[in-house]
Amino acid sequence: MRVLVVEDERKTAWFVRKALQAEGxxxxxxxxxxxxxxxxxxxxxxxxxxxxxxxGRDGLSVLRQLRERKNSVPVLxxxxxxxxxxxxxxxNAGADDYLPKPFELAELIARVRALTRRGGExxxxxxxxxxxxxxxxxxxxxxxxSEIELTVREYRLLEFLMRSAGRLCGRMMIxxxxxxxxxxxxxxxxxxxxxxxxxxxxxxxxxxxxxxxRGSGYVLKETP
Amino acid sequence: xxxxxxxxLWYAGILIASLLVIGLGTYQEISEQLRHxxxxxxxxHALDETGELIFQxxxxxxxxxxxxxxxxxxxxxxxxxxxxxxxEKIQECNLRxxxxxxxxxxxxxxxxxxxxAMAVRLDxxxxxxxxFTLHASHELKTPLTVLRGETETALRDESLSPAxxxxxxxxxxxxxxxxxxxxxxxxxAKADAGQIALQWETVRLDELVSDNFADAQILAETHDxxxxxxxxxxxxxxxxxxxxxxxxxxxxxxxxxxxxPQGRVTMNLRRADGFAEFAIANTGAGIPPEILPRVFDRxxxxxxxxxxxxxxxxxxxxxxxxxxxxxxxxxxxxxEPAKLTTVAVQIPxxxxxxxxx
Numbered sequence: 166m167r168v169l170v171v172e173d174e175r176k177t178a179w180f181v182r183k184a185l186q187a188e189g190x191x192x193x194x195x196x197x198x199x200x201x202x203x204x205x206x207x208x209x210x211x212x213x214x215x216x217x218x219x220x221g222r223d224g225l226s227v228l229r230q231l232r233e234r235k236n237s238v239p240v241l242x243x244x245x246x247x248x249x250x251x252x253x254x255x256x257n258a259g260a261d262d263y264l265p266k267p268f269e270l271a272e273l274i275a276r277v278r279a280l281t282r283r284g285g286e287x288x289x290x291x292x293x294x295x296x297x298x299x300x301x302x303x304x305x306x307x308x309x310x311s312e313i314e315l316t317v318r319e320y321r322l323l324e325f326l327m328r329s330a331g332r333l334c335g336r337m338m339i340x341x342x343x344x345x346x347x348x349x350x351x352x353x354x355x356x357x358x359x360x361x362x363x364x365x366x367x368x369x370x371x372x373x374x375x376x377x378x379r380g381s382g383y384v385l386k387e388t389p
Numbered sequence: 390x391x392x393x394x395x396x397x398l399w400y401a402g403i404l405i406a407s408l409l410v411i412g413l414g415t416y417q418e419i420s421e422q423l424r425h426x427x428x429x430x431x432x433x434h435a436l437d438e439t440g441e442l443i444f445q446x447x448x449x450x451x452x453x454x455x456x457x458x459x460x461x462x463x464x465x466x467x468x469x470x471x472x473x474x475x476x477e478k479i480q481e482c483n484l485r486x487x488x489x490x491x492x493x494x495x496x497x498x499x500x501x502x503x504x505x506a507m508a509v510r511l512d513x514x515x516x517x518x519x520x521f522t523l524h525a526s527h528e529l530k531t532p533l534t535v536l537r538g539e540t541e542t543a544l545r546d547e548s549l550s551p552a553x554x555x556x557x558x559x560x561x562x563x564x565x566x567x568x569x570x571x572x573x574x575x576x577x578a579k580a581d582a583g584q585i586a587l588q589w590e591t592v593r594l595d596e597l598v599s600d601n602f603a604d605a606q607i608l609a610e611t612h613d614x615x616x617x618x619x620x621x622x623x624x625x626x627x628x629x630x631x632x633x634x635x636x637x638x639x640x641x642x643x644x645x646x647x648x649x650p651q652g653r654v655t656m657n658l659r660r661a662d663g664f665a666e667f668a669i670a671n672t673g674a675g676i677p678p679e680i681l682p683r684v685f686d687r688x689x690x691x692x693x694x695x696x697x698x699x700x701x702x703x704x705x706x707x708x709x710x711x712x713x714x715x716x717x718x719x720x721x722x723x724x725e726p727a728k729l730t731t732v733a734v735q736i737p738x739x740x741x742x743x744x745x746x
Contacts, residue, residue: 177531180538180541267533351702354607357610
């Protein structure tokens with residue numbers, strides 16, 4: 166998997182690159198829009214992390230140019246402005262995802278992962294992690310032999326975590342996918358819901374499945 | 390006492406005094422002349438007549454003078470009254486609209502000109518503050534992104550000792566808080582500069598409220614607080630779904646955070662008279678009346694002892710107030726200390742054909 170990081174801020178580019186490399190991606194970086202377009206013309210990438218505010222040609226213009234050339238590489242936009250309106254503008258211009266600065270690295274990695282896996286997502290109707298199963302048709306959850314009662318929101322949270330099983334899910338990403346919040350509400354809503362869900366799926370079982378990654382988010386997997 | 394009344398009284402006083410002087414003078418002059426003549430009988434009669442004349446002419450003259458004086462000062466001071474009314478309407482948002490001038494170049498016209506020039510200078514100062522806040526919050530974002538990234542990168546290092554890991558994670562928590570403050574500040578600075586475009590659509594407010602009620606119940610559980618939805622009438626408003634959800638969650642979160650254990654939170658949504666009215670009441674310690682008007686101020690926290698134990702960025706109610714006013718609504722807060730604190734929001738309901746109100 167090869168990712169292009171287009172970011173003019175040197176330090177940000179450095180740690181994004183480092184983090185993606187640590188996750189096994191091959192990473193190229195360039196500091197401006199024109200270089201990015203040239204790189205995208207000559208090399209096939211699996212995803213692009215594109216900052217909106219760039220010197221010279223800005224990120225949105227790069228994106229529009231890219232789509233005009235019928236290049237459909239998945240693009241994650243980064244922006245220091247972080248407004249709902251800008252997000253809509255970015256998605257309309259052909260971006261696949263949008264992340265406001267300052268972001269959490271875990272969040273960025275999770276999103277790049279999701280982009281590169283697009284289409285390859287677990288689409289089966291019965292999701293399974295260890296002895297926990299979730300039937301997305303009947304909306305029934307089961308751990309071992311015992312059935313688990315879930316509220317609508319808990320169900321959506323569990324479905325999201327199970328579809329991304331083994332991968333770290335950041336708070337912002339959970340808020341966006343489960344609550345459809347395009348902003349950080351500044352509450353510990355996610356943590357409280359995860360705690361409740363954990364009580365339901367983990368409390369009476371030896372093997373814990375839902376793990377907290379301090380400072381980053383949550384992950385559903387069999388081994389800690 | 391108004392200038393008009395004071396001037397009229399002075400004027401009346403002077404009028405009476407001058408009449409007295411004239412009257413006394415005339416009286417003395419006549420009596421002097423009479424003493425030198427030798428006819429006695431008609432003399433007394435003439436004196437009486439003079440006194441009567443002075444009284445008959447003087448009284449209406451004084452009255453007329455009073456009325457005239459009142460009318461004159463009123464006429465002279467009318468532009469001042471108009472100017473006062475116009476200046477009274479000046480708010481931070483309409484500083485750029487100049488007061489209308491008469492153009493006749495008198496003292497009051499000159500005063501209006503000075504007022505206008507002052508408003509322009511004030512507007513400039515407000516703009517500079519807004520721009521400063523906006524730039525500051527933008528400038529803070531890059532170093533914050535780097536700081537968060539570096540700290541997270543450090544946290545990923547497997548060789549970190551548990552103590553070091555804990556320190557890094559704690560730093561990350563504070564960075565998250567700082568991010569929230571910067572985000573809130575950016576939002577408000579942009580709102581002030583009119584740079585936020587809302588995504589208008591017809592929104593079923595009752596659906597958002599019952600959704601919010603479910604989240605509030607979960608949030609309240611850990612604090613041992615009961616949340617009730619007393620009434621939730623079907624009502625649609627024209628608005629931005631995301632912002633309205635942000636508003637409701639913000640108010641619910643506050644009602645829970647500033648409550649006490651075993652407290653209650655009651656939500657109420659009703660349709661009234663062209664408005665959707667959402668009220669949320671909590672049984673917290675309440676807000677003393679003297680600080681009640683300031684709770685919507687940015688970074689305002691009641692007593693510091695309280696503020697330290699409750700996290701949050703100190704911008705929640707300011708943001709709530711902005712969201713409500715962007716929807717052409719009103720937000721009020723009332724509090725009976727140690728009993729009930731209620732935040733009531735009114736938003737105009739949707740026009741029947743879905744046209745913006």
